[in-house]
Amino acid sequence: MNKKVMLVSAGVLAIVLFLLAVFFYNQQKSQQAFQLAQEHRAALVRPHAPTYGNPAARVTIVEFIDPACETCRAFYPLVKGLINASFGQVNLVMRYAPLHKGSDQVVKILEAARMQNLYWPVLEAMLQSQSAWVFHHEAQPGLVWDLIKDTGIDVAKAKADVNDARIAKIVEQDIADAKTLKVTKIPGYFVNGKPLIDFGWDQLKALVASELRSAG
Numbered sequence: 001m002n003k004k005v006m007l008v009s010a011g012v013l014a015i016v017l018f019l020l021a022v023f024f025y026n027q028q029k030s031q032q033a034f035q036l037a038q039e040h041r042a043a044l045v046r047p048h049a050p051t052y053g054n055p056a057a058r059v060t061i062v063e064f065i066d067p068a069c070e071t072c073r074a075f076y077p078l079v080k081g082l083i084n085a086s087f088g089q090v091n092l093v094m095r096y097a098p099l100h101k102g103s104d105q106v107v108k109i110l111e112a113a114r115m116q117n118l119y120w121p122v123l124e125a126m127l128q129s130q131s132a133w134v135f136h137h138e139a140q141p142g143l144v145w146d147l148i149k150d151t152g153i154d155v156a157k158a159k160a161d162v163n164d165a166r167i168a169k170i171v172e173q174d175i176a177d178a179k180t181l182k183v184t185k186i187p188g189y190f191v192n193g194k195p196l197i198d199f200g201w202d203q204l205k206a207l208v209a210s211e212l213r214s215a216g
Contacts, residue, residue: 049094057089059212065097070130095177101139105162112162118151122153
């Protein structure tokens with residue numbers, strides 16, 4: 001074996017070893033995330049969490065969302081469409097992970113809207129108008145009010161309700177649960193308690209399909 005062949009062989013071996021190391025690292029990371037979610041299942045779904053779809057669905061997607069997140073905005077209609085097309089087999093539980101500056105106040109507006117049974121219309125209005133109230137990854141809560149008026153929300157009442165202690169407690173609980181589950185990127189998804197490690201729309205659909213098959 002000449003020197004050139006030996007160098008090529010060594011290079012190929014190094015690449016193979018690197019790929020194996022990455023594979024096993026990702027496997028370990030995935031297993032750790034799954035174990036963490038199983039150990040803290042109570043942190044996934046709380047009684048106060050908004051739900052979209054059939055509450056008795058076989059598959060539950062838990063999403064940690066920040067309304068100021070561009071990816072959250074992009075994924076929302078896809079997830080909603082998946083649920084609408086599932087014939088009651090999949091539902092969505094929404095939790096908060098307000099990682100952007102100012103978003104903690106924005107999710108309080110959402111909770112105030114929920115007091116008027118307008119949670120989902122207001123969330124959609126927020127996401128659709130996101131570019132008008134988020135600048136350089138920083139939310140401007142004061143700009144949201146004019147952008148959600150067409151949902152029929154009583155703005156004066158909602159502005160008073162955002163200071164309700166019950167809303168503060170909900171937001172604090174969601175933030176604490178996100179930290180417990182080590183949700184550091186948004187949107188963060190869990191499907192029947194299994195975290196979506198390899199992020200992507202196709203990956204989320206595949207995990208949902210896998211859980212539907214398992215649920216039989």
